[in-house]
Amino acid sequence: MSRPIRWNLLARLLHWLMAIGLIGNLVLGKVVHExxxxxxxxxxxxxxxxxxxxxxxxxxxxxxxxxxSRAPAPVVGLMRLQHLVARLTHGLLYLCMLALxxxxxVVNSAANVPMSWFGxxxxxxxxxxxxxxxxxxxxxHEFLAMTLIVLISLHAAAAxxxxxxxxxxxxxxxxxxxxxxxxxxxx
Amino acid sequence: MIPVFTWLLFSTVxxxxxxxxxxxxxxxxxxxxxxxxxxxxxxxxxxxxVALTFDPEHPDSAExxxxxxxxxxxxxxxxxxxxxxxxxxxxxQSHPEAVYRARGFSRLPSGRWGADGTLTLKGIGQxxxxxxxxxxxxxxxxxxxxxxxxxxxxxxxxxxxxxxxxWADPALIGHQVFVxxxxxxxxxxxxxxx
Numbered sequence: 001m002s003r004p005i006r007w008n009l010l011a012r013l014l015h016w017l018m019a020i021g022l023i024g025n026l027v028l029g030k031v032v033h034e035x036x037x038x039x040x041x042x043x044x045x046x047x048x049x050x051x052x053x054x055x056x057x058x059x060x061x062x063x064x065x066x067x068x069s070r071a072p073a074p075v076v077g078l079m080r081l082q083h084l085v086a087r088l089t090h091g092l093l094y095l096c097m098l099a100l101x102x103x104x105x106v107v108n109s110a111a112n113v114p115m116s117w118f119g120x121x122x123x124x125x126x127x128x129x130x131x132x133x134x135x136x137x138x139x140x141h142e143f144l145a146m147t148l149i150v151l152i153s154l155h156a157a158a159a160x161x162x163x164x165x166x167x168x169x170x171x172x173x174x175x176x177x178x179x180x181x182x183x184x185x186x187x
Numbered sequence: 188m189i190p191v192f193t194w195l196l197f198s199t200v201x202x203x204x205x206x207x208x209x210x211x212x213x214x215x216x217x218x219x220x221x222x223x224x225x226x227x228x229x230x231x232x233x234x235x236x237v238a239l240t241f242d243p244e245h246p247d248s249a250e251x252x253x254x255x256x257x258x259x260x261x262x263x264x265x266x267x268x269x270x271x272x273x274x275x276x277x278x279x280q281s282h283p284e285a286v287y288r289a290r291g292f293s294r295l296p297s298g299r300w301g302a303d304g305t306l307t308l309k310g311i312g313q314x315x316x317x318x319x320x321x322x323x324x325x326x327x328x329x330x331x332x333x334x335x336x337x338x339x340x341x342x343x344x345x346x347x348x349x350x351x352x353x354w355a356d357p358a359l360i361g362h363q364v365f366v367x368x369x370x371x372x373x374x375x376x377x378x379x380x381x
Contacts, residue, residue, distance in 0.1 A: 037270050039353040046224055112263040114226020119358070122226045131263040 004072050006173040011069070014062045015174055018055060022097070022152065025051045026145055033142075049108060050118045056101035063094055075168040089154055096148045103141040110134035205242035205249065208334065208372035215370040217255065221344075222361030230262035237370055239336070243321060246292040251302060253287040275351045282309045289317070299338070306340075308347035315340055319368070336370045 007015070028048045035041040074083055108115050109127040111134055116122050129137065162170035218231040234256040241249040258279045260271055272279045289304025299318045306315035319338020343362045344350055350360055 037266055039356055039359055042224075042359055111267075112228055113267075114223050114228055116225045119225060131265075134264070 004070060005169075006072055008069060010065060011062070012174055012176065014058060014065070018058050018062065018097070021051060021055050021058070022148065025055065026149060029145060046116070046119070049104065049115050052101040052104050053117055053123055056098065059094070059097040059101070063098070072173055075162070075170050077168075086158065089151060089158070092147075093151050093155060096144055096151055100141070100144040100148055103137060103144055107134065107137040107141050110137050205240050205245050207375040208239040208241065209375045210237040210239070211371040211373060217366075217368045219367065220365045222363070223359070228262065230260060232256065232259050233261055234259035239372060241292065241321075246294065246300070249290070249292040249302070251287070251289040251304065255285040255287070257283055257285055275354050276349055278309055285309075287315070306342065306347075309349060311347045313342075313346045315342060332374055334372045336368070336372065338368055340366045342366060
Protein backbone atom coordinates (compact mmCIF):
# COMPACT_ATOMS: atom_id res chain seq x y z
CA MET A 1 0.00 0.00 0.00
CA SER A 2 1.49 3.31 -1.05
CA ARG A 3 1.84 6.11 1.43
CA PRO A 4 0.96 9.74 0.67
CA ILE A 5 3.78 12.07 -0.22
CA ARG A 6 2.61 14.90 1.98
CA TRP A 7 0.56 15.44 5.07
CA ASN A 8 -3.17 15.68 4.43
CA LEU A 9 -4.84 19.07 4.64
CA LEU A 10 -6.34 18.62 8.12
CA ALA A 11 -2.99 17.50 9.52
CA ARG A 12 -1.26 20.51 7.96
CA LEU A 13 -3.90 22.97 9.19
CA LEU A 14 -3.81 21.54 12.71
CA HIS A 15 -0.01 21.58 12.72
CA TRP A 16 0.28 25.29 11.95
CA LEU A 17 -2.72 26.36 14.01
CA MET A 18 -1.26 24.58 17.00
CA ALA A 19 2.24 25.89 16.30
CA ILE A 20 0.93 29.44 16.56
CA GLY A 21 -1.29 28.60 19.55
CA LEU A 22 1.40 26.73 21.48
CA ILE A 23 4.12 29.33 21.00
CA GLY A 24 1.68 32.16 21.72
CA ASN A 25 0.43 30.50 24.89
CA LEU A 26 3.97 29.72 26.06
CA VAL A 27 4.74 33.44 25.77
CA LEU A 28 1.45 34.38 27.45
CA GLY A 29 2.15 31.93 30.27
CA LYS A 30 5.54 33.53 30.87
CA VAL A 31 3.98 37.02 30.84
CA VAL A 32 1.27 35.98 33.34
CA HIS A 33 3.87 34.36 35.56
CA GLU A 34 5.77 37.65 35.84
CA UNK A 35 2.69 39.72 36.75
CA UNK A 36 1.56 40.60 40.26
CA UNK A 37 -2.03 39.70 41.08
CA UNK A 38 -4.23 42.36 39.50
CA UNK A 39 -7.40 42.46 37.40
CA UNK A 40 -5.22 42.57 34.29
CA UNK A 41 -3.31 39.47 35.39
CA UNK A 42 -6.61 37.63 35.88
CA UNK A 43 -7.88 38.71 32.47
CA UNK A 44 -4.64 37.55 30.85
CA UNK A 45 -4.83 34.30 32.79
CA UNK A 46 -8.38 33.70 31.55
CA UNK A 47 -7.18 34.02 27.94
CA UNK A 48 -4.20 31.76 28.67
CA UNK A 49 -6.51 29.09 30.13
CA UNK A 50 -9.02 29.35 27.28
CA UNK A 51 -6.27 28.98 24.67
CA UNK A 52 -4.81 26.07 26.66
CA UNK A 53 -8.12 24.21 26.74
CA UNK A 54 -8.53 24.84 23.00
CA UNK A 55 -5.04 23.44 22.37
CA UNK A 56 -5.87 20.37 24.43
CA UNK A 57 -8.96 19.73 22.31
CA UNK A 58 -6.95 20.24 19.12
CA UNK A 59 -4.19 17.93 20.37
CA UNK A 60 -6.74 15.17 20.96
CA UNK A 61 -8.23 15.66 17.47
CA UNK A 62 -4.74 15.63 16.04
CA UNK A 63 -3.69 12.52 17.90
CA UNK A 64 -6.82 10.66 16.76
CA UNK A 65 -6.28 11.87 13.20
CA UNK A 66 -2.66 10.77 13.30
CA UNK A 67 -3.69 7.32 14.52
CA UNK A 68 -6.43 6.99 11.89
CA SER A 69 -4.66 8.31 8.81
CA ARG A 70 -1.38 7.32 7.24
CA ALA A 71 1.62 9.54 7.66
CA PRO A 72 3.77 10.19 4.62
CA ALA A 73 6.80 7.96 4.38
CA PRO A 74 10.05 9.48 5.58
CA VAL A 75 12.02 11.14 2.83
CA VAL A 76 14.63 8.89 1.18
CA GLY A 77 18.18 8.65 2.39
CA LEU A 78 17.47 9.03 6.10
CA MET A 79 19.63 7.14 8.50
CA ARG A 80 17.88 4.76 10.81
CA LEU A 81 19.06 6.76 13.83
CA GLN A 82 17.65 10.02 12.45
CA HIS A 83 14.35 8.32 11.86
CA LEU A 84 14.31 7.01 15.42
CA VAL A 85 15.16 10.40 16.92
CA ALA A 86 12.41 12.01 14.83
CA ARG A 87 9.88 9.46 16.05
CA LEU A 88 10.95 9.93 19.64
CA THR A 89 10.71 13.74 19.41
CA HIS A 90 7.28 13.53 17.78
CA GLY A 91 6.08 11.13 20.46
CA LEU A 92 7.29 13.45 23.21
CA LEU A 93 5.70 16.44 21.45
CA TYR A 94 2.32 14.72 21.43
CA LEU A 95 2.75 13.74 25.08
CA CYS A 96 3.64 17.33 25.99
CA MET A 97 0.78 18.82 23.97
CA LEU A 98 -1.61 16.71 26.05
CA ALA A 99 0.13 16.87 29.43
CA LEU A 100 0.84 20.61 29.47
CA UNK A 101 -2.78 21.82 29.23
CA UNK A 102 -3.96 19.03 31.55
CA UNK A 103 -1.39 20.09 34.16
CA UNK A 104 -2.66 23.67 33.82
CA UNK A 105 -6.19 22.42 34.35
CA VAL A 106 -4.98 20.68 37.53
CA VAL A 107 -3.32 23.92 38.72
CA ASN A 108 -6.66 25.66 38.22
CA SER A 109 -8.41 22.97 40.25
CA ALA A 110 -5.91 23.28 43.11
CA ALA A 111 -6.35 27.07 43.00
CA ASN A 112 -10.09 26.67 43.77
CA VAL A 113 -10.92 28.91 40.84
CA PRO A 114 -13.72 28.54 38.29
CA MET A 115 -12.78 28.63 34.63
CA SER A 116 -14.68 29.45 31.46
CA TRP A 117 -13.89 29.08 27.79
CA PHE A 118 -13.50 32.69 26.63
CA GLY A 119 -16.40 33.62 28.93
CA UNK A 120 -18.82 31.57 26.84
CA UNK A 121 -19.30 28.47 28.97
CA UNK A 122 -17.92 26.96 32.14
CA UNK A 123 -15.17 24.36 32.02
CA UNK A 124 -15.85 21.72 34.69
CA UNK A 125 -13.27 20.68 37.27
CA UNK A 126 -12.93 16.90 36.96
CA UNK A 127 -9.86 16.81 39.21
CA UNK A 128 -10.94 18.36 42.53
CA UNK A 129 -7.33 18.70 43.64
CA UNK A 130 -6.61 19.95 47.15
CA UNK A 131 -5.14 23.44 47.42
CA UNK A 132 -2.05 22.01 49.14
CA UNK A 133 -0.89 20.58 45.81
CA UNK A 134 -1.13 23.90 43.95
CA UNK A 135 2.59 24.64 44.25
CA UNK A 136 3.58 21.17 43.03
CA UNK A 137 1.07 21.29 40.17
CA UNK A 138 2.47 24.65 39.09
CA UNK A 139 6.02 23.25 39.17
CA UNK A 140 4.95 20.38 36.90
CA HIS A 141 3.17 22.84 34.58
CA GLU A 142 6.31 24.97 34.31
CA PHE A 143 8.55 21.95 33.80
CA LEU A 144 6.32 20.74 30.95
CA ALA A 145 6.37 24.23 29.42
CA MET A 146 10.18 24.19 29.47
CA THR A 147 10.19 20.69 27.99
CA LEU A 148 7.86 21.81 25.22
CA ILE A 149 10.13 24.76 24.41
CA VAL A 150 13.08 22.37 24.06
CA LEU A 151 11.06 19.94 21.91
CA ILE A 152 9.70 22.68 19.63
CA SER A 153 13.25 24.01 19.19
CA LEU A 154 14.57 20.56 18.27
CA HIS A 155 11.63 20.00 15.95
CA ALA A 156 12.09 23.36 14.17
CA ALA A 157 15.86 22.91 13.96
CA ALA A 158 15.41 19.48 12.38
CA ALA A 159 12.87 20.84 9.88
CA UNK A 160 15.26 23.63 8.90
CA UNK A 161 18.14 21.14 8.63
CA UNK A 162 16.09 19.10 6.16
CA UNK A 163 15.02 22.17 4.23
CA UNK A 164 18.26 24.13 4.13
CA UNK A 165 21.05 21.59 4.47
CA UNK A 166 19.63 18.43 2.96
CA UNK A 167 17.25 20.34 0.67
CA UNK A 168 14.64 17.60 0.87
CA UNK A 169 10.83 17.85 1.00
CA UNK A 170 10.39 17.20 4.73
CA UNK A 171 9.32 20.76 5.57
CA UNK A 172 7.43 21.35 2.31
CA UNK A 173 5.26 18.33 3.00
CA UNK A 174 3.85 20.26 5.92
CA UNK A 175 3.41 23.46 3.88
CA UNK A 176 0.75 24.42 1.37
CA UNK A 177 2.77 24.94 -1.81
CA UNK A 178 3.16 22.50 -4.69
CA UNK A 179 5.52 19.60 -4.37
CA UNK A 180 7.10 18.70 -7.72
CA UNK A 181 7.31 15.16 -9.00
CA UNK A 182 11.06 15.07 -8.58
CA UNK A 183 10.57 15.58 -4.90
CA UNK A 184 8.12 12.77 -4.54
CA UNK A 185 9.41 10.19 -2.22
CA UNK A 186 8.63 6.54 -2.03
CA UNK A 187 9.22 4.13 0.76
CA MET B 188 -16.76 31.61 77.58
CA ILE B 189 -17.69 35.25 78.06
CA PRO B 190 -21.40 34.78 77.27
CA VAL B 191 -21.55 32.03 79.90
CA PHE B 192 -20.13 34.31 82.56
CA THR B 193 -22.41 37.09 81.41
CA TRP B 194 -25.33 34.79 81.81
CA LEU B 195 -24.17 33.70 85.27
CA LEU B 196 -23.89 37.32 86.29
CA PHE B 197 -27.23 38.43 85.00
CA SER B 198 -29.33 35.29 85.09
CA THR B 199 -30.95 36.15 88.38
CA VAL B 200 -32.21 39.50 87.13
CA UNK B 201 -32.99 38.36 83.60
CA UNK B 202 -35.50 35.67 84.57
CA UNK B 203 -38.36 35.85 82.14
CA UNK B 204 -36.18 37.22 79.39
CA UNK B 205 -35.72 35.15 76.23
CA UNK B 206 -33.06 32.47 76.58
CA UNK B 207 -29.56 33.19 75.43
CA UNK B 208 -27.61 30.69 73.44
CA UNK B 209 -24.03 29.53 73.42
CA UNK B 210 -22.60 28.88 69.97
CA UNK B 211 -20.59 25.67 69.46
CA UNK B 212 -17.58 26.97 67.53
CA UNK B 213 -16.46 23.61 66.16
CA UNK B 214 -19.90 22.81 64.76
CA UNK B 215 -20.69 26.21 63.32
CA UNK B 216 -19.81 27.52 59.89
CA UNK B 217 -19.94 30.83 58.12
CA UNK B 218 -19.26 30.45 54.42
CA UNK B 219 -19.91 32.24 51.17
CA UNK B 220 -20.05 31.65 47.47
CA UNK B 221 -18.65 34.32 45.20
CA UNK B 222 -18.25 34.19 41.46
CA UNK B 223 -15.20 34.43 39.23
CA UNK B 224 -15.03 34.08 35.46
CA UNK B 225 -18.72 33.16 35.44
CA UNK B 226 -18.42 30.29 37.93
CA UNK B 227 -18.82 30.01 41.69
CA UNK B 228 -16.09 29.49 44.24
CA UNK B 229 -16.42 29.03 47.97
CA UNK B 230 -14.79 30.60 50.94
CA UNK B 231 -15.37 30.83 54.66
CA UNK B 232 -14.55 32.76 57.78
CA UNK B 233 -12.81 30.56 60.31
CA UNK B 234 -13.16 32.87 63.32
CA UNK B 235 -16.38 34.57 64.36
CA UNK B 236 -18.44 34.96 67.49
CA VAL B 237 -22.18 34.96 67.84
CA ALA B 238 -24.23 36.29 70.74
CA LEU B 239 -27.84 35.22 70.40
CA THR B 240 -30.89 35.74 72.54
CA PHE B 241 -33.97 34.17 71.02
CA ASP B 242 -37.23 32.66 72.13
CA PRO B 243 -39.42 31.61 69.18
CA GLU B 244 -42.43 32.49 71.35
CA HIS B 245 -41.21 36.08 71.63
CA PRO B 246 -39.30 36.83 68.42
CA ASP B 247 -39.62 40.59 68.82
CA SER B 248 -37.09 40.59 71.62
CA ALA B 249 -34.52 38.48 69.76
CA GLU B 250 -31.00 39.87 69.66
CA UNK B 251 -28.29 38.71 67.31
CA UNK B 252 -24.75 40.04 67.32
CA UNK B 253 -22.13 38.49 65.08
CA UNK B 254 -18.50 39.56 65.14
CA UNK B 255 -16.37 38.24 62.31
CA UNK B 256 -12.57 38.39 62.20
CA UNK B 257 -11.91 39.65 58.69
CA UNK B 258 -8.44 38.10 58.53
CA UNK B 259 -9.89 34.63 59.12
CA UNK B 260 -11.19 34.61 55.55
CA UNK B 261 -10.14 31.47 53.72
CA UNK B 262 -10.77 30.77 50.04
CA UNK B 263 -8.27 27.90 49.72
CA UNK B 264 -5.93 30.04 47.67
CA UNK B 265 -3.03 31.77 49.42
CA UNK B 266 -2.44 34.35 46.71
CA UNK B 267 -6.12 35.31 46.67
CA UNK B 268 -6.37 35.44 50.46
CA UNK B 269 -3.32 37.71 50.65
CA UNK B 270 -4.94 40.05 48.16
CA UNK B 271 -8.17 40.08 50.19
CA UNK B 272 -6.17 41.61 53.05
CA UNK B 273 -5.35 44.73 51.05
CA UNK B 274 -7.06 48.12 50.98
CA UNK B 275 -9.01 47.41 47.79
CA UNK B 276 -10.60 44.41 49.50
CA UNK B 277 -11.23 43.87 53.23
CA UNK B 278 -8.45 46.14 54.48
CA UNK B 279 -7.70 43.95 57.51
CA GLN B 280 -5.49 46.58 59.11
CA SER B 281 -8.10 49.36 59.27
CA HIS B 282 -11.14 47.10 59.59
CA PRO B 283 -10.19 43.91 61.42
CA GLU B 284 -13.80 43.06 62.26
CA ALA B 285 -17.07 42.80 60.39
CA VAL B 286 -20.23 43.02 62.47
CA TYR B 287 -23.80 41.89 61.95
CA ARG B 288 -26.45 43.19 64.32
CA ALA B 289 -30.16 42.43 64.32
CA ARG B 290 -32.90 43.24 66.80
CA GLY B 291 -36.13 41.25 66.60
CA PHE B 292 -36.89 38.33 64.30
CA SER B 293 -40.07 37.73 62.34
CA ARG B 294 -41.84 34.78 60.78
CA LEU B 295 -41.78 34.97 57.00
CA PRO B 296 -44.63 33.74 54.78
CA SER B 297 -42.29 30.96 53.64
CA GLY B 298 -42.18 29.62 57.19
CA ARG B 299 -38.56 30.64 57.69
CA TRP B 300 -37.40 33.24 60.12
CA GLY B 301 -36.17 36.63 59.00
CA ALA B 302 -34.17 39.43 60.53
CA ASP B 303 -33.62 42.89 59.13
CA GLY B 304 -30.21 43.55 60.53
CA THR B 305 -27.28 45.70 59.59
CA LEU B 306 -24.03 44.35 58.25
CA THR B 307 -21.01 46.53 58.85
CA LEU B 308 -18.15 45.57 56.60
CA LYS B 309 -15.06 47.66 56.07
CA GLY B 310 -16.68 50.30 58.27
CA ILE B 311 -19.71 50.61 55.98
CA GLY B 312 -23.10 49.68 57.46
CA GLN B 313 -25.82 48.45 55.11
CA UNK B 314 -29.26 47.03 55.85
CA UNK B 315 -28.85 43.32 55.17
CA UNK B 316 -31.80 40.99 55.66
CA UNK B 317 -31.10 37.38 56.53
CA UNK B 318 -33.40 34.37 56.40
CA UNK B 319 -32.97 31.21 58.37
CA UNK B 320 -34.50 28.05 59.73
CA UNK B 321 -34.42 27.39 63.43
CA UNK B 322 -34.31 23.73 64.42
CA UNK B 323 -34.62 22.88 68.01
CA UNK B 324 -33.76 19.36 69.12
CA UNK B 325 -36.48 17.95 71.28
CA UNK B 326 -35.07 18.06 74.78
CA UNK B 327 -36.23 14.57 75.62
CA UNK B 328 -34.06 13.30 72.72
CA UNK B 329 -30.83 15.08 73.55
CA UNK B 330 -29.34 16.15 76.81
CA UNK B 331 -28.17 19.44 75.40
CA UNK B 332 -31.38 20.66 73.85
CA UNK B 333 -29.31 21.86 70.94
CA UNK B 334 -30.58 24.29 68.35
CA UNK B 335 -29.43 24.93 64.82
CA UNK B 336 -29.74 28.14 62.90
CA UNK B 337 -29.29 27.54 59.17
CA UNK B 338 -29.70 30.41 56.81
CA UNK B 339 -28.37 32.74 54.22
CA UNK B 340 -28.13 36.27 52.93
CA UNK B 341 -27.23 37.86 49.66
CA UNK B 342 -25.02 40.89 49.51
CA UNK B 343 -23.55 43.10 46.84
CA UNK B 344 -19.82 43.36 47.59
CA UNK B 345 -19.60 46.82 46.03
CA UNK B 346 -22.08 48.18 48.63
CA UNK B 347 -19.22 47.70 51.09
CA UNK B 348 -16.43 48.69 48.70
CA UNK B 349 -15.10 45.13 48.78
CA UNK B 350 -13.05 44.91 45.61
CA UNK B 351 -12.77 48.57 44.75
CA UNK B 352 -11.23 50.32 41.76
CA UNK B 353 -10.42 48.10 38.81
CA TRP B 354 -11.52 45.08 40.88
CA ALA B 355 -15.14 46.24 40.65
CA ASP B 356 -15.39 44.79 37.11
CA PRO B 357 -18.25 42.25 37.42
CA ALA B 358 -17.03 40.30 34.38
CA LEU B 359 -14.06 39.29 36.48
CA ILE B 360 -15.47 38.89 39.98
CA GLY B 361 -19.24 39.00 40.39
CA HIS B 362 -20.86 41.60 42.63
CA GLN B 363 -23.35 39.26 44.26
CA VAL B 364 -22.05 37.16 47.11
CA PHE B 365 -24.19 34.46 48.65
CA VAL B 366 -23.54 34.05 52.36
CA UNK B 367 -24.53 30.91 54.21
CA UNK B 368 -24.39 30.11 57.89
CA UNK B 369 -24.99 26.96 59.84
CA UNK B 370 -24.72 27.64 63.55
CA UNK B 371 -25.16 25.20 66.39
CA UNK B 372 -26.18 26.46 69.81
CA UNK B 373 -26.69 25.03 73.22
CA UNK B 374 -28.72 26.86 75.82
CA UNK B 375 -26.43 29.20 77.71
CA UNK B 376 -27.90 27.85 80.93
CA UNK B 377 -30.22 25.06 81.98
CA UNK B 378 -33.64 25.72 80.51
CA UNK B 379 -35.38 24.62 83.66
CA UNK B 380 -34.48 27.86 85.43
CA UNK B 381 -36.13 30.04 82.80
